[in-house]
Amino acid sequence: MTTSWEPDAEGTEQEPGVDSDGAPSEPEEKRQEPDVAELEDRWRRALADLDNLRKRHARELERVRAEERAKVTAAWLPVIDNLELALEHADADPSSVLDGVRAIRDQAVSLLAQLGxxxxxxxxxxxxxxxxxxxxxxxxxxxxxxxxxxxxxxxxxxxxxxxxxxxxxxxxxxx
Incomplete structure (x- = not known):
């Protein structure tokens, strides 16, 4: 910002908004008030934006967690289905039931490996x-x-x- 020096009544140059004794003149003080109000408004808006960002992030995080829980739960459904199938055949030959339980265990171990x-x-x-x-x-x-x-x-x-x-x-x- 460039300032121009204007001569006062005596012909000496002085800074705009400053009277002859060097104190800010009333127009300078009034000019600063809107600046403070504008900065305060910008500060409040920034705080509101930050608060909205926090809330949006919390909602997004909960949505992602719910999606991941649903994926993992859906991945376990075939294991549960096979356990129920094994229980339906519990009266069958014990060795075939045992083979079925081992296969289900292997399926569950494989699923855990896929999940990391x-x-x-x-x-x-x-x-x-x-x-x-x-x-x-x-x-x-x-x-x-x-x-x-x-x-x-x-x-x-x-x-x-x-x-x-x-x-x-x-x-x-x-x-």
Whole structure:
């Protein structure tokens, strides 16, 4: 913004909006009032916009969560259908029912892997506190100390994205 200096009654130049003693003249004060009001209005509008953005984000987040829950639930429906089918045939040959239950378990494990949680149940690997939960420690002469010798409960997921750790029995030195 450029300002022009105007001479006053005595012929000396002075800043516009400033009287001869250097104090702001009334027009300058009145000119600042709309600026403050305008800034306050802009500030209030920005706060309202931020509040609306927060509300919109919360609605969008809830919508996405509901969609994801629906997708996962729909993915599990075939597993439930197959369990009901197995229960209908419970009077059949026990070995065929057992085969059906195993197939359903495999279907469920496959679904968990598709959702990002692959099954972990390796034996003979080194104990990793990020993936394993020690339930028991046994003396085993034919296994290196700190080796998983038995899986008591499989885990699901990777180290970065773990649903639950593998519950294991770990070997230690005999002695």
């Amino acid at each position: 949680y692959p099954r972990r149940d390796e034996v003979g690997v080194a104990f990793d506190p990020n993936r394993h939960e020690v339930v028991d420690v046994v003396e085993t002469p034919d296994a290196e100390p700190g080796t998983v010798v038995r899986v008591l409960r499989p885990g699901y997921g990777d180290a970065d994205n773990q649903l639950r750790p593998v519950a294991v029995t770990v070997s230690r030195k005999p002695g």
